[in-house]
Amino acid sequence: VSSSTIEVTFHPAGVTAQATAGVALSEAAASVGVAINAPCGGKGTCGKCRVRVRSGAVSEPTAQELQLLSSEELEAGVRLACQARALGECEVETAGVGDVVVRKDLDEDALRHYPLEPRVKRRALALDPPELGDQRSDLLRLWDKLGTAGCSCRARLAALERLPGVLRGDEFNVVATMLDDLLVAVEPRDTARDPYGAAVDVGTTTIVAYLVNLNTGRIEATCATLNPQTRHGADVISRIEHARDVPGGLEELQGEVVGAINALVGRALQDVGAETNHLFELTVVGNTAMHHLLLGLDPQYIAQAPYIPVVSQPLTLYASDLGIEAASGGQVFVLPIVAGFVGADTVGVMTAADITSRGPTLAVDIGTNGEIALWSGERLLCASAAAGPAFEGAKISQGMYAAPGAISAVTLNGEDLEISTIDGEPARGICGSALFDATAVLLETGALELNGRLAAEADGLPPGISARMSGEGNGRRVLLASEDIAHNGHPVYLTQPDIREIQLAKGAIRAGVEVLLAEAGISADDLEAVLLAGAFGNHIRPESAVRMGVLPPVDRERVVAVGNAAGAGALMALCSESERGLACRLAVEAEHVELAANPRFQMAFMETMLFE
């Protein structure tokens, strides 16, 4: 391996990494914010980080690659990004499974009403030009007009540097931008443009940014990507270990998430024709590990008893302190967290629901962790269940994120299954919502037994379904998409081991729900509403969630799928100072129920792993 610098270009992102020859493709990709899915943490065992090398010199296939890739794939230039090393200039395609395209649309019209009162305020001002009889400084002149005169003032230095030219640029007609009482920008009135903000949901697996025009409150662009930290492993524990055990690991993880946010928000700004200096505020939600890693805070004590986070309070920071690109003086509001594993994402869910203004309500956010909030009418209880990344496609043999070609829904149509894919493209794999559906349908038809075993005999099953089943024991599987409707003719199956992963994941979440209900002294029947959050392609269908048992048995009408509720909470905090206050109050009011090492949880889990 020579030490010369080479360039690796990634498509369709169209970005080029500069690195030392011999760099793993996954590492080169991460260095420029291109996320490649690698749930095994780069060990070469999951085979999910497939990329295609279009041209250029790369290393010979490793033993892992020879085992996981077909000869046709190798022939076509397909490689594992964690294994293949660039030896010279090369061009690499990352499109396909593990693509950067992830859907987390948020329909702001479907959200409850909240007032538009962003922290960013704009004031158009006509100042009196100075003269010998009025030698007030440029800033004081502005200040007096803002009606905030006084001895002391708060202004961002960068807003002052060009102030003389700005004031004199349009005859002392200016637009001033304030963050609370801090002056962050002054522009000539004739060229000023609307201020923007971004609500960012940092998930363990995916990161999504909503770009909002703060004058209208409308989302003008949504961008999502895989969290580039996934290359160190799919779950939060692998990230925490990386931060703790690898020298410089914390800085590396922070750099990855910051780089991904910058890339996302930059793309969103480009989409609407705006620039970084129009972006004045970001709000961020994420679980506690993501929260700490974004802030560069040592996360190790979250993961060991007594599970103590560094900081739980809401934080307002300069974007520049985090390396996040925004207007000079632009700020980041990080929603508060509740406890070690109940993060700002849960606070976002509770805020989006305004949960304590309702009757008894259960909110469940299904992701790599299952975040659970229960408002009993008197107490607000929270917990986090480590569901693992199964519902986001990891550990599922043909699992994938909600990208085009993902099977996103499975329904029973007469005697057979019917599937639909995102964008109607040929099926490439299965995403979260379809796992719920498929499990529910298979249970309903008897193809899946309550103990989680796929029926060994096809007797009595609908003929269409029995025709889809094949294999024995752990090799038994259900065909979801046959080769004629699948991408590249590779059929998509749901396997017996996949079902086991689903059982573990749904069991963990459901056990958490049961513990909270017991702690609050209420039963599922007492619940007025069950809010089902989780940002999969075509949201989870409530009936499937109840049927497969991740939720307790309640009337279908009481279950409401609310999409990316954590992201909605971030959006509300961005657009409304009173919603921000609500988030802070809810975080203080919430009581954390520790599930780890909780005997009641262990007991419940033994039961909830099974189906009903």
Place this chain on the structure above:
Amino acid sequence: VSSSTIEVTFHPAGVTAQATAGVALSEAAASVGVAINAPCGGKGTCGKCRVRVRSGAVSEPTAQELQLLSSEELEAGVRLACQARALGECEVETAGVGDVVVRKDLDEDALRHYPLEPRVKRRALALDPPELGDQRSDLLRLWDKLGTAGCSCRARLAALERLPGVLRGDEFNVVATMLDDLLVAVEPRDTARDPYGAAVDVGTTTIVAYLVNLNTGRIEATCATLNPQTRHGADVISRIEHARDVPGGLEELQGEVVGAINALVGRALQDVGAETNHLFELTVVGNTAMHHLLLGLDPQYIAQAPYIPVVSQPLTLYASDLGIEAASGGQVFVLPIVAGFVGADTVGVMTAADITSRGPTLAVDIGTNGEIALWSGERLLCASAAAGPAFEGAKISQGMYAAPGAISAVTLNGEDLEISTIDGEPARGICGSALFDATAVLLETGALELNGRLAAEADGLPPGISARMSGEGNGRRVLLASEDIAHNGHPVYLTQPDIREIQLAKGAIRAGVEVLLAEAGISADDLEAVLLAGAFGNHIRPESAVRMGVLPPVDRERVVAVGNAAGAGALMALCSESERGLACRLAVEAEHVELAANPRFQMAFMETMLFE
């Protein structure tokens, strides 16, 4: 000129600049914070930037050098730093006239009493270790102990990054450092050390930093240097023009002053064995131009009618926003200014004197600009007179700063003059205080006529003095130090053109004083006290200042030399929040009297240029 990179090492500073071959020695010096005096702005006309090249390849002497340097000097390697260019590695001595050694000692015991109540506060805390029944975050645990619990909090991110390790480092015994309600540092209690602050006086010509232990309020180190911006010219107008006319000029000037402050404060910290992360706050005074250049603010409108500064209010900034090296979260408080040419230095002088708590008082700060404050008992008036840098040694043929070997006092001893030099070293030149003395003594003995002409005839003069006078007309001069007591045997003279420069400088300041007295409707007799500020080697002697006429004729007992009063104001603002408040109130209360283009000033100046 090749484009290779070379190294130029400066002694006695011992620092090495890296630059492109062909760089002027003055530029290489500025790039590493070594200030070389160049009042002509690098035109090669003043001859003050002499350095000695010990070894290495430099360009051939220019026409200017051949004119200004003697053949002995050239033989010895003496060159003008603005003319000589380094062609390869070289070693350069900057000691001598224009040395970086400048004295601005401040005796804090001689100042009026002020309370020690710095903004930086320390709290030693013993926290309760966390347990499963007490899962508060590390920060909240600290916060609760500080007694400042609440939903929102202010903490510096950098203080949190290592917080888990710090808390667990000394069994949850910590020392927290706060700036107001902002947590900036947490240290294990067993290794915490006293916090430091620095009061910085940024003069047009010299910069001085006082390093203060904020637990004791004592100055532990004082460092001073020439302002490296002097290489662009001695007065503020040349700097403002550089910022306005040269692309990148403002950034260059800002970088120079920031670099000098970092070098000064770094040296001071090293002197006391402390480190950058022990420095939590700096306070800064300076005239309006220095103030704007430090902050990177466009200064051009200060210099043209109606003379408008960008900002006049006091500013509190993160040191990092200015590139000033301090503890993470460390801040800079910049004292307010009054108007275009009445700067934070004047506010510092007024604060140090607590001027409005006295009877009618005049305060005059003699530097490159003469800053004048008059408290009439009812009104507080301020003005700034452009005295030019004569009193700091520029434009005086053998003028120099208050460095070792500078003649700092001249007295009449019987029939002859007697001089004394700083540190008793052989005389190298004349510094400001001696200019006042010499003028006063020469006037007193009749050797200097009231119209400013040196007596052409020696008749009637004390014999010692008449023996010192030689030459005719503009070439007439007075020997201050003969070759036997002078450095390198070069005698030191005060010349007729020097006297003319002194007349202009003292006339400008005195005219300003007269305008303020008239505006306030009082006379010099009404003054209870005259405070004479100005930081020359061995402060200005009041009797000389009155005799040579820079001050109005008042009883000797009423004149008090207060040394570097601007620096004292910065010191008080650093050590005491109530003094900081006083500075803010005085800046608001002060009325600015514009002298530029003021007919009354022009009239007064015609008179005050003459002696009395």
